[in-house]
Amino acid sequence: MKFVTWNVNSLRARTERVRHWISENNPDVVCLQETKCSDESYPAEIFRELGYESAHYGFGQWNGVAVISKIGLESVESGFLNSDEEITKEARLLRAKCGKVDVWSAYIPNGRIVGSEHYEAKLIWLKALLRELELRADKTEPLLLCGDFNIAPYDTDVFDIKMFAGSTHVTERERLGLKSVLDWGLFDIAAETHGTEADLPFTWWDYRGGSFHKNFGMRIDLMLGSKAVLDSTERLYVDRDARKKGKELSAPSDHAPVVLEIRD
């Protein structure tokens, strides 16, 4: 089975690109982030025509997450059920049971500037996520928490760590927030399945300055799996081709899809 996470940077602007990618790659489950649409404008019929059920959680303009599945879609839960924090009211978390797998599509806040209120909110969001897992999830079952974490777990997960001095995505506090989620009982599947830290593929490249062609990227889109998912993993890869420009299609997202293949 094929599970995918992809920050599409507006589903409305890229409906045809996403539809085309799904029809070509035939995934079982796709988690989207940054759909930037409301539930009313979410194009569910596009996916239905391809044989997928889907759920979406979004208010418009910013954020927005979806889970798209052709192996069943049950027990859909939008957002946080155990947090009163302001940041957790944004549309950044969506959960559904797809077949045997408890799937969570997550879009972690960017943080903007280290030390800003947005940075602190990012850390609060991660703490609230851990609480949701503790209260609602079962680490002994197949569970996949995937999405855009806006955190590069290792120094080698950015193209040049020296360029990120003082920036978000690489600070110790962000990484400790991620670590607390992993320590609950999840594994960074890319890190577990590739040889060394330095071999992990980037998932995002800035639109500006030809970053993609220089491979000036980051690994910030992560697949975190429970032990059951890790043990059934066959491979994980990033489809860099989806980040390339195409003549007939709109501009690509600045993120590429991350694909996880597991045994049934």
Added chain:
DNA sequence: ATGGTAGCGCTGCTA
């Protein structure tokens, strides 16, 4: 050249 690019939605903000 003190930026660069893309989306949203209309002016500047967010990423």
